[in-house]
Amino acid sequence: MNKQPLADKIRPADFDEVVGQSHLVGKNGILRRMVEIGRINNMIFYGPPGTGKTTVANIIAKRSGMQLFKLNATTASISDIKDVIANTETLFSSNGTLLYLDEIQYFNKKQQQSLLEFMEDGRITLIASTTENPLYYVYNAILSRAFVYEFKPVTPEDCSGALKRALSMLNDEYKTDKSATDDAIGKIARLGGGDVRRSIQLLENCYYIADAKIDSDTIDSVTTSSGVNFDRAGDVHYDLLSALQKSVRGSDPDAALFYLAKILAGGDLISACRRLQVMASEDIGAAYPAAVSITRAACESAKELGLPEGAIPLANACVILATAPKSNSTHDAYYAALQDVQNGKGTSFPEHLRSPDFKGYKYPHSYPNHYVEQQYLPDDIKENKYYHFGNNKTEQAAKAYYDMIRKK
Numbered sequence: 139m140n141k142q143p144l145a146d147k148i149r150p151a152d153f154d155e156v157v158g159q160s161h162l163v164g165k166n167g168i169l170r171r172m173v174e175i176g177r178i179n180n181m182i183f184y185g186p187p188g189t190g191k192t193t194v195a196n197i198i199a200k201r202s203g204m205q206l207f208k209l210n211a212t213t214a215s216i217s218d219i220k221d222v223i224a225n226t227e228t229l230f231s232s233n234g235t236l237l238y239l240d241e242i243q244y245f246n247k248k249q250q251q252s253l254l255e256f257m258e259d260g261r262i263t264l265i266a267s268t269t270e271n272p273l274y275y276v277y278n279a280i281l282s283r284a285f286v287y288e289f290k291p292v293t294p295e296d297c298s299g300a301l302k303r304a305l306s307m308l309n310d311e312y313k314t315d316k317s318a319t320d321d322a323i324g325k326i327a328r329l330g331g332g333d334v335r336r337s338i339q340l341l342e343n344c345y346y347i348a349d350a351k352i353d354s355d356t357i358d359s360v361t362t363s364s365g366v367n368f369d370r371a372g373d374v375h376y377d378l379l380s381a382l383q384k385s386v387r388g389s390d391p392d393a394a395l396f397y398l399a400k401i402l403a404g405g406d407l408i409s410a411c412r413r414l415q416v417m418a419s420e421d422i423g424a425a426y427p428a429a430v431s432i433t434r435a436a437c438e439s440a441k442e443l444g445l446p447e448g449a450i451p452l453a454n455a456c457v458i459l460a461t462a463p464k465s466n467s468t469h470d471a472y473y474a475a476l477q478d479v480q481n482g483k484g485t486s487f488p489e490h491l492r493s494p495d496f497k498g499y500k501y502p503h504s505y506p507n508h509y510v511e512q513q514y515l516p517d518d519i520k521e522n523k524y525y526h527f528g529n530n531k532t533e534q535a536a537k538a539y540y541d542m543i544r545k546k
Contacts, residue, residue, distance in 0.1 A: 145338045148304050149193055151200070157300045157334060158292035159190050169194065169287065173201045178234075180257055182242070182276060183267040185289025186408075188333030191267040194289075195238045203233040204263065211244040212444075216252045226261045235262045242266035243275035244442070250277045257283050269408070270441070291332020298327050304338050305352075308345050316345060318352035325357055336405070378404075379413050382456075387421045391460035398456050402449050411437035414455050425465035425530040432458055465528035474524040484516035509543040 150156045153163040153170050162169045172178065178198065183191040192208075199206035207222045219237075226235045242250070256262045257280075264284065268275060272286055301323050309315055318326075318341075326344065330337030343360045344352045378401050385393035401410045418433040436455035440448030478484060490499040491514065500510045513520055527537040 143339075144304055144307070144342045145335045148300065148307055148338070150190075150197070153194075153197055156190055156193060156197070158296040159194070159289055162287055162289070163190075163194060163197075169198070173198055176202070178202050178204070178236070178263055180264045180284035181266070182272050182281070182284050182286045183265060183289055184269075184272050184286055186269055186291050186332055188330070188335035188337075189289040189292055190334070191289050192238070192240065195236075195265045195267070198265065199236045199238075202236070204236040205233070206236050206238060208238045208240070211239055211241045211249075214239070214245075216249055219249075219252055219256075223256055223261060226256075234260075237262045237264050239264065239266045241268060242272075242280075243268045243270045247277055250280050254279055254283070292330075292334050293332070294324055294327035294330075297330060297332075297334050297337050298323050300334050301326055301337060301341050304341055305345065308342065316348055316350055316352065318344075319354075322352045322354055322357060325354060329357070329361065331406070379409060382410075383413060383417055383421070386417050386456065386460045387464065389460055389464065391457045394456050394460045395453060398452060399449070402445060402452070405445065407440060407445055407448055407452075410452055411440060414452065414459065417459055418455075420469045421464055421466060422459055422462045423465045423468045423528075424533050424536070425463040425528055426532060429459060429462055463530045463532070465530055465533060467526055467528040467533065471525035478519055478522065484519050487516045488513050507543040511544070 153167070153173075156163050159167070161167060164170065183194065185191060196206065205225070207225070209218055209222070222235065222237055237253075239245075239253075253262070253264060257264055264280075266276070266280070266284070272281060301318075305316070305318055322344075326337050326340050329340055340357070340360065341352070344356045347360065348356050378397055382394060382397040382401065385397055398410060414433050415430075415437060418429040422429040433455045436451040439451040442448075443451070490496055490512070500512050502508050502510050504510075515522060527533045527540070
């Protein structure tokens with residue numbers, strides 16, 4: 139028999155018990171007010187794992203009297219949706235049907251579109267959740283029929299309340315009287331990085347190995363033995379990401395893979411993907427332009443697979459970036475241009491570049507080599523040079539072409 143996770147046992151049954159998300163479920167929270175007046179709309183909950191999205195959906199269903207169905211988009215199909223719809227005509231659904239669809243970003247366009255008809259005729263009220271930005275992963279037809287609510291990482295202070303309740307429940311269940319120092323509770327809350335579920339799992343592990351009191355040493359022994367001491371909200375998080383980028387920049391694939399493994403062992407797939415994509419443009423850049431698309435594809439593959447399998451495409455991208463030629467020429471060029479923008483320069487650009495008349499504009503495609511000399515920068519910065527070709531094969535080839543069309 140599977141043992142019910144502690145995080146599920148202490149799952150809040152009312153808005154007052156929810157930790158964090160006061161902007162949504164606090165005394166003046168928008169979701170609480172909507173439920174109180176009986177106004178339940180289609181919604182999309184957006185935010186990191188362990189921040190209360192499923193919990194809030196459960197409370198809304200309970201308070202509204204609606205029959206709740208749950209699907210996870212990683213395993214559900216259109217036939218599962220049809221099964222839910224088939225139940226909307228039963229007596230149990232007389233107050234309406236609420237479908238909670240977790241990880242909606244894993245539904246393709248056709249699957250998401252299959253929801254539209256039932257959302258429009260009122261047979262289901264949809265609450266979809268996602269850890270990704272819905273503007274990129276949820277189709278416009280769904281977005282136009284739903285309100286998006288952002289769930290924020292839970293602060294250590296808010297998470298501490300849930301941890302104390304969890305410890306009390308463990309003591310009641312096992313007839314013990316174990317305690318935890320305030321410092322230990324705070325440390326566990328921080329190590330969760332805003333994910334309450336993760337913090338509760340760590341507390342539970344500490345509880346089992348502690349004699350009478352959970353302290354900092356107890357936590358260190360648990361995190362060290364599991365190979366994970368990774369605080370997404372603290373310095374360790376940023377130190378690891380920094381070490382990963384510096385190792386890639388320094389063309390050391392072994393060190394880069396080590397730090398990537400540390401990050402992924404901590405469960406932070408999203409930060410690893412973001413940092414690898416930054417590196418592809420910042421540190422490799424124009425020296426190997428294909429690195430951007432390769433890294434993007436690897437990150438999308440990793441997010442679709444999830445951990446642990448998602449580590450493989452990320453490791454592939456990591457090695458490719460670490461062993462690729464390096465250039466920060468475009469990075470430096472952009473920030474040099476940005477400096478002039480921030481200093482208020484170039485506010486009036488050449489008339490021949492402005493629509494709709496383009497007076498005096500020369501169309502480059504009408505000239506040899508598709509190039510003709512003309513002014514593009516504003517008068518006050520027309521002599522400025524932001525981009526300087528890097529000393530690598532790709533950029534030097536581009537420079538040769540650049541010089542040729544200008545007949546230098």
